Amino acid sequence: MLSHxxxxxxxxxxxxxxxxxxxESAQYQGGICKDVSIPIxxxxxxxxxxxxxxxxxxxVAEILFEVARDDSAEAxxxxxxxxxxxxxxxxxxxxxTPMVKTQQRExxxxxxxxxxxxxxxxxxxxxxxxxxxxVEKALKIGYSIFFxxxxxxxxxxxxxxxxxxxxxxxxxxxxLCKGFRSGGLIPGFGxxxxxxxxxxSYGSSSTQGVAQKxxxxxxxxxxxxxxxxxxxxAGKITLEAFAPRIAKTVDPQFSDRDNGYLAxxxxxxxxxxxxxxxxxxxxxxxxxxxxxxxxGIAEFLSLFIGGSNASPFLGPVLVSLxxxxxxxxxxxxxxxxxxxxxxxxxGGECNSVFARDIARSVFPRASVVEPYVHPGVGHGVNFGKNxxxxxxxxxxxxxxxxx
Ligand SMILES: *[C@@H]1O[C@H](CO)[C@@H](O)[C@H](O)[C@H]1NC(C)=O
Ligand SMILES: *[C@@H]1O[C@H](CO)[C@@H](O)[C@H](O)[C@H]1NC(C)=O
Numbered sequence: 001m002l003s004h005x006x007x008x009x010x011x012x013x014x015x016x017x018x019x020x021x022x023x024e025s026a027q028y029q030g031g032i033c034k035d036v037s038i039p040i041x042x043x044x045x046x047x048x049x050x051x052x053x054x055x056x057x058x059x060v061a062e063i064l065f066e067v068a069r070d071d072s073a074e075a076x077x078x079x080x081x082x083x084x085x086x087x088x089x090x091x092x093x094x095x096x097t098p099m100v101k102t103q104q105r106e107x108x109x110x111x112x113x114x115x116x117x118x119x120x121x122x123x124x125x126x127x128x129x130x131x132x133x134x135v136e137k138a139l140k141i142g143y144s145i146f147f148x149x150x151x152x153x154x155x156x157x158x159x160x161x162x163x164x165x166x167x168x169x170x171x172x173x174x175x176l177c178k179g180f181r182s183g184g185l186i187p188g189f190g191x192x193x194x195x196x197x198x199x200x201s202y203g204s205s206s207t208q209g210v211a212q213k214x215x216x217x218x219x220x221x222x223x224x225x226x227x228x229x230x231x232x233x234a235g236k237i238t239l240e241a242f243a244p245r246i247a248k249t250v251d252p253q254f255s256d257r258d259n260g261y262l263a264x265x266x267x268x269x270x271x272x273x274x275x276x277x278x279x280x281x282x283x284x285x286x287x288x289x290x291x292x293x294x295x296g297i298a299e300f301l302s303l304f305i306g307g308s309n310a311s312p313f314l315g316p317v318l319v320s321l322x323x324x325x326x327x328x329x330x331x332x333x334x335x336x337x338x339x340x341x342x343x344x345x346x347g348g349e350c351n352s353v354f355a356r357d358i359a360r361s362v363f364p365r366a367s368v369v370e371p372y373v374h375p376g377v378g379h380g381v382n383f384g385k386n387x388x389x390x391x392x393x394x395x396x397x398x399x400x401x402x403x
Contacts, residue, residue, distance in 0.1 A: 028124060030139040031096035036186050037155075038093070038179075042171035043086040047302050049162040050080030054259040054297075057245050063297070064244075068236045078301050082167075089172060092155040093120060093148025095189055096135065102142030108219075108403045109180055109192035110138055112147040113173060115201025115225055116295040117242075117264065117274070118288070119154030122200060122382055123147045127287035132383055134198075137391045143398070144192060146180065150203065152261070153293040161260020161296030166202075166303055170209035173197070177210060177217045194219040196403055198394075201225035201344065201379065202295075205303055211332075211363075220401055221334035222394055225379055228336070228358040231347035235304035238344045243269040247294030254294050261294035274380030276341040284383040333368035334359075335397045339377035339384055370397055 027033050054060050066076045097106050112134070114122040124147065125132035138145045149156035151172060152164040176185070183191030195218050199207035204223040211221055231237075244262035247254035254263060264270040267289040275285055336359040338345055346353040350373050360369045372393055377384030 028094075028096055028133075028139060029129065029136045030099050031135070031145075032099055033094050033096035034186065034188070035094050036092065038091050038176075038185065039088050040091055040172055040175045040179075041086065041088040042168065042175055043084060044167040044171045045082045046085050046163060046167050047079040047165055047298060048081055048083050049078065049298060051078050053162055054246060056259075057249060060244065060246060060262065064239060067239050067301075072236075078298075085168075087159075087168070089151055089159070089168070090157040091148055091151065091172060091176070093146055094124075094135075095144070095146045095186060096139055097144045097189070098139045098142045100142065105142035105403070106144050107193040108143050108196060108398075109194070110143050110145045110196050110198050110222075111173070111176060111180065112145060112198045113200070113203030113206055114147075114150060114153075115199075115203045116299065117270070117292055119149045119156075119291060119293045120147045121154070121291040125284075125287060125383070127284060130388075132284060132287075132387050134382060134387075134391055134394075137388065137395070141395050143403075146176070148176070150206075152257070152296055152299070158257050158261075160258050160298075161262070161294070162258070162298050164260075164296035165298045165301075166206060166209060169206045169299075170213065173206050174210045174214050174217065177214070181217060194403060196220040196222065196398065198222040199224065199226070200382065202299065202303065211334075215332070218332060220332050220398070220403060222397065223334060223336045224381055224390075224394075225338050225342070225345065226336060227338055227342065227345040227350060227353045228362050229353045229356055230345055234344065234347060235300075237347065238273060239300065241269060241273045241343065244295075250294075257294055260297050262297060263294040264289075264292060273343055274378050275384065276339070276376070276378040279376035279385040280378075280383065281385070288380060288383045332366060333370075333397075333401045334363060334366055335370045335372060335394060337372040337374060337381070337390070337393070339374050339379060339381050341377065342379040344379045368401065 112123045124135040129136055135145055151169055152158050177195050179185030180192050181195055197207040197218055204226040243265035245265050246259050247257050247261040247263040250263040270289055271285050340350050342350050354371050354373050359371055363369055374381055374390045381390055
């Protein structure tokens with residue numbers, strides 16, 4: 001991580017669509033937007049896959065078994081260690097500044113990182129954008145925003161699902177932050193005075209990784225779909241509920257990914273893990289399924305396993321313990337939130353988890369830690385009922401913190 005070489009190529013997409021019929025790469029309401037493709041060179045300490053790669057879905061069934069077994073902490077070791085690797089990855093995203101400038105808020109850039117199972121469209125729904133589109137909400141309030149396809153999703157580069165993982169994604173996000181802060185990353189877009197990272201789920205974990213390693217390059221954090229006190233079996237339950245299969249056997253549109261990429265078996269597996277009745281519209285789940293993206297098995301396991309000898313599924317807990325030991329500093333403010341009935345990070349019930357106020361101990365030096373449980377919905381807070389209620393909480397938080 002001594003140096004990051006960042007080059008940037010941007011191209012402007014100019015298109016005018018009638019309201020309600022917008023192409024994915026088009027302008028967003030209230031913003032001046034550019035789709036960009038950015039090659040980024042980073043060095044990261046990556047886990048090295050140590051098992052045979054998947055030939056077929058019987059191999060996937062076997063690994064699901066190994067992850068779920070009661071003694072997996074002792075019996076299951078997918079990685080054989082770590083290795084420092086330097087590589088250049090192509091990341092595609094969309095950067096927008098607000099059409100109407102308000103109180104110089106355009107100088108604050110929100111960098112939004114989506115979670116497992118989606119691509120950048122998680123933040124910018126074309127289904128009922130007034131109800132589900134965070135990007136347009138942020139632009140309306142006057143913030144600039146960059147939202148991108150995490151490595152291996154959407155239009156960004158696809159590397160093997162056995163090597164795509166948290167470590168390289170943390171470095172990529174850090175490089176984006178540095179580039180946007182110093183300017184010159186994208187022609188026509190100068191530097192931004194303040195950078196606030198907004199994450200969902202896995203995107204919140206990468207965001208936390210950046211905050212941990214490079215606390216001085218960010219000014220604020222909004223972490224959604226995260227709780228910091230997962231039940232011991234959270235990882236096992238999540239993977240079982242996804243019922244994942246090799247992505248290209250689920251949908252031929254994923255044939256540009258290797259067998260390390262897994263997809264929800266069907267829309268109902270997706271609904272079980274991200275939604276809670278009665279607080280969703282089936283139309284919103286159908287849209288979410290239409291933008292679903294596979295995840296790399298190493299992405300999943302790198303979050304939940306600390307190393308070849310470490311106990312599986314202690315990952316986040318270890319992170320929290322380590323943070324305490326190292327007196328982890330984030331001299332900034334953060335909002336931590338998820339849905340009340342989040343299966344993935346709370347085992348299905350978040351009020352009691354948030355009552356423990358764990359986030360405050362994970363970020364002991366933060367100036368402000370605001371925990372918030374959004375009523376009624378599951379893990380996929382952007383597509384649950386009253387998503388705009390959550391956006392209001394986020395915007396209030398940002399305004400109160402002076403952004
Ligand atoms: C990777 O590089 C870091 C920083 O130089 C070093 O601390 C670490 O031990 C290296 N890891 C491996 C596996 O070589
Ligand atoms: C939507 O969320 C906001 C923010 O928590 C809350 O104040 C409001 O009561 C919610 N509305 C409904 C209809 O649940």
